[in-house]
Amino acid sequence: MASNKISLADWQAKMNPGASKAAPTGDNLVYSTESGRIDNKPQVKAVAEAYADGAVRIRRETKGRGGKAVLTISGIAKPNDELAALAAKLKKKCACGGAVKDGVIEIQGDKRELVEQLLQAEGYKTKWAGG
Template sequence: MASNKISLADWQAKLNPSGNTTTLKDDPNLVFSTATGRINNKPSDKVVGQNYEDGAVRIRRETKGRGGKAVLTISGIAKTADELERLAAKLKKKCACGGAVKDGVIEIQGDKRELVEQLLQAEGFKTKWAGG
């Protein structure tokens, strides 16, 4: 009975006939390589928020569709998803409440407009209250 086993070097040569190993690292399906170890995807540097024309960050109090509970939405910050997550975490910690980042908008549970406004101004943002 013939064996269908091949060596690792032969297998890699079949995958990459030129012998260049950089294309193996760039393969999106590859999660581990014996040469380099675990391959992590780099975080995206894509900006998820949008700035307003006047450069101000909008703080809006919403209750619609939330069972009557107040939620502050903070929009107008054009930063990457990681930076928005860090800013939201800082705001949630200072306000002692929950929240999330959804589609480039930071949501903070509760009605703490004054505190959130002070914290954002301390971070260097120009703020405006929007809505009711």
């Protein structure tokens, strides 16, 4: 009775004959015997998308917030850490609270004029949206 055992490398070569013999380059590779530990740096990508006209939208919202006014600033295509830094700067200048949620900066209170001036000073083109 003959044994049909083959090595893993032979089996993989049999199943995928077009694959090269080079080292695997998958995203889940963490260690290579040739080069040691492999550190894959995560790609920093923007959380939100910019609008087609390039303007940042400043919207006043009260729905679902117990009647309190909140400004939402959307359309800034930056990574989350840069959005958080911009939100912190706006909160300090406006002397109010706020947060960054899903790529949208929320500023507590109705300070549209001040927020618009601050964003324009940062170099953003702004538009008021909503009520």
